Amino acid sequence: MIFNPAIIMEKLPEIGSGLMVTLILWLVGIAGGVAVGFVVATVRRFGGRMINLGLGTIVEVLRGTPFLIQVFLLYYGGPFIGLMLDPIPCGLIGLTIYSAAYYSEIFRAGYAAVPPGHVEAAQCLGLTRLQAIRRIQIPEMALIVLPPSVNLAVILLKESAVLSIITVPELTATVSAIGSQQYAFLEAIFLLAVIYWVIVELTGRLGRLAEHRLSRLRFANA
Amino acid sequence: MTLKLFTLLLQAAVSTLGISLISIAIGFVIAIVLSAAILSHKPAYVFSARLFISFFRGVPLLVQLLLIYTLLPVIGINVPSIVAAIVGLSLCTAAYQAENLRGGFESVPPGLIEAAEVTGLNPQQTFFRIRVPIALRLTFPALINEAIMILKSSSLVSVVGIIEITKMAQDLASSTYLPIPIFASAALIYLVINSFVVLIGRFAERSLGGASA
Numbered sequence: 268m269i270f271n272p273a274i275i276m277e278k279l280p281e282i283g284s285g286l287m288v289t290l291i292l293w294l295v296g297i298a299g300g301v302a303v304g305f306v307v308a309t310v311r312r313f314g315g316r317m318i319n320l321g322l323g324t325i326v327e328v329l330r331g332t333p334f335l336i337q338v339f340l341l342y343y344g345g346p347f348i349g350l351m352l353d354p355i356p357c358g359l360i361g362l363t364i365y366s367a368a369y370y371s372e373i374f375r376a377g378y379a380a381v382p383p384g385h386v387e388a389a390q391c392l393g394l395t396r397l398q399a400i401r402r403i404q405i406p407e408m409a410l411i412v413l414p415p416s417v418n419l420a421v422i423l424l425k426e427s428a429v430l431s432i433i434t435v436p437e438l439t440a441t442v443s444a445i446g447s448q449q450y451a452f453l454e455a456i457f458l459l460a461v462i463y464w465v466i467v468e469l470t471g472r473l474g475r476l477a478e479h480r481l482s483r484l485r486f487a488n489a
Numbered sequence: 490m491t492l493k494l495f496t497l498l499l500q501a502a503v504s505t506l507g508i509s510l511i512s513i514a515i516g517f518v519i520a521i522v523l524s525a526a527i528l529s530h531k532p533a534y535v536f537s538a539r540l541f542i543s544f545f546r547g548v549p550l551l552v553q554l555l556l557i558y559t560l561l562p563v564i565g566i567n568v569p570s571i572v573a574a575i576v577g578l579s580l581c582t583a584a585y586q587a588e589n590l591r592g593g594f595e596s597v598p599p600g601l602i603e604a605a606e607v608t609g610l611n612p613q614q615t616f617f618r619i620r621v622p623i624a625l626r627l628t629f630p631a632l633i634n635e636a637i638m639i640l641k642s643s644s645l646v647s648v649v650g651i652i653e654i655t656k657m658a659q660d661l662a663s664s665t666y667l668p669i670p671i672f673a674s675a676a677l678i679y680l681v682i683n684s685f686v687v688l689i690g691r692f693a694e695r696s697l698g699g700a701s702a
């Protein structure tokens with residue numbers, strides 16, 4: 268076998284569209300996961316014991332089972348309960364639910380890490396409970412939750428490759444299909460690995476930059 | 490969903506457990522080498538170890554498995570697919586475990602090492618009696634986390650045709666048209682295994698004396 272990357276280069280437009288699908292899945296999965304996860308963490312913190320227990324159980328089930336099994340359940344099990352989903356929406360929903368479970372835990376830890384004295388002080392100064400959450404708790408949380416959030420974003424990008432198994436036309440599915448058609452499977456998988464590697468490295472760098480900016484911002488205001 | 494189907498899933502769980510445990514053990518050994526390379530502060534060693542860790546943490550496990558699965562025969566190594574799967578999982582977990590171990594070794598309080606030297610322990614004794622036990626204790630919770638990650642990630646080896654819980658569930662679901670009960674049972678089995686690992690971890694941590702020691 269001769270290693271010939273030129274074969275792959277001819278298929279650049281297709282690879283580009285696979286990359287777009289992966290990036291969209293990834294970004295929507297992060298945005299949806301952050302939004303739902305934040306709501307879940309907030310409801311768990313302020314919503315009473317039974318709600319906390321119920322949501323906590325769901326989160327633990329999602330965190331304790333493989334993403335692939337969750338996706339299979341949604342994709343193959345969905346039609347039996349009237350939920351017919353095409354691969355892409357199914358992937359989007361699956362990735363969002365999965366990431367929401369993990370983001371909710373990050374936000375939960377974030378809530379727990381803000382010293383209660385700060386919130387009490389805010390309330391003593393006459394801020395309402397909602398104001399104290401919005402103006403004190405959330406800004407303080409931002410710095411605490413940023414590093415694990417970036418970490419999770421990286422994990423989600425890598426998990427999105429799993430969606431190729433239910434035929435979502437994302438990067439892994441596209442590039443490995445090209446590899447089989449062209450009899451250049453090894454080249455294709457190498458390329459695939461490099462693309463993911465580059466995105467992950469860039470994300471990590473961006474995360475550290477954001478962390479740096481945010482901590483400077485905080486000290487400037489203090 | 491009959492008892493027979495559930496029994497088949499349970500039998501497949503043995504394979505999931507075996508693959509995961511072997512991979513974690515091999516990964517741990519590779520991780521020791523990697524973290525030693527980084528802690529050696531020799532530029533060439535540090536660079537190679539960092540490159541390895543960055544690659545295996547930066548590429549999806551599914552892609553790593555496909556890569557190893559295609560690469561091994563090309564370079565003339567013909568092994569059963571289960572071996573390729575274990576190699577893939579081991580290399581991936583090694584990268585994560587190496588980072589944990591390095592962190593553990595770096596967080597051993599320098600005062601303790603100085604104290605050991607002052608007490609008259611030689612460098613070897615200091616390493617094996619002071620640094621290693623403390624670093625292992627500090628990294629133990631991370632090791633348990635990693636074990637759970639690998640147990641879940643091992644579901645991906647179904648892609649290269651190895652019969653474990655996920656592959657068995659997939660086959661049963663397509664032959665019985667009962668995807669919901671079958672995948673839900675598979676999820677339950679994973680959940681029970683992972684809960685056990687967490688419990689064992691807590692128990693072991695307590696008998697190790699916790700991170701406070």
